[in-house]
Amino acid sequence: MGDTLLKVGGKRVENEVQVRDLVNKMGQDGKEIVLELKNKDTNKIYQTKVKPILCPETKRYRVGLYVRDTTAGVGTMTFYHPESKSYGALGHIITDMDTGKPIDVAKGKIIGASIQGIRTGKKGQPGEKLGTFKGDTNISGNIVKNTNCGVFGKLQEQPENTYLNNMIPVAMSQEVKEGPAEIYTVLQDER
DSSP: OOOEEEEETTEEOOSHHHHHHHHHHHHHTTOOEEEEEEOTTTOOEEEEEEOOEEETTTTEEEOOOOOOOOOOOOOOEEEEETTTTEEEESSSOOBOTTTOOBOOOSSEEEEOEEEEEEEOOBTTBOOEEEEEEOSSOSOEEEEOEEETTEEEEEBSSOOOOSSOSSOOOOOOGGGOOSSOOOOOOOOSBTO
């Protein structure tokens, strides 16, 4: 559980539909399938063979794998750098909810959201923003890195700042001192 499926029958796969269709086709052909996977702990690539079995309910050949090809969540954009169009968001790594291991982000995207509420964090448990994704927003970009400090990528367009006339400067780590602070975050809808 938690290993990354790379190839089915020698063909690179990127989503559950590809896996389902390849397994069904190879099952119809009566072929044993070679799966190529990357181990979640060692990152080593290995192969294993499986024989598809016809599922009486779906009338499709299956191999009994649970394949998850997406993850989604709502978080806060931490910074945006206009010259490079780079951004950072979330502030922590994205992990698999079943294994607790970091998710290997092959590709991803960032879109706008409307916040419906906030669940307060507790000791050992991070807080959470609750919201819905918006398709009609100008916040759109990719995710290229999933790190302990958050996710990073590039936006397609500069986000509109409807709250301040100027950019908010970013402090370097050596400039941060203990004491009062202000934060900016969305609390409800887009406010």
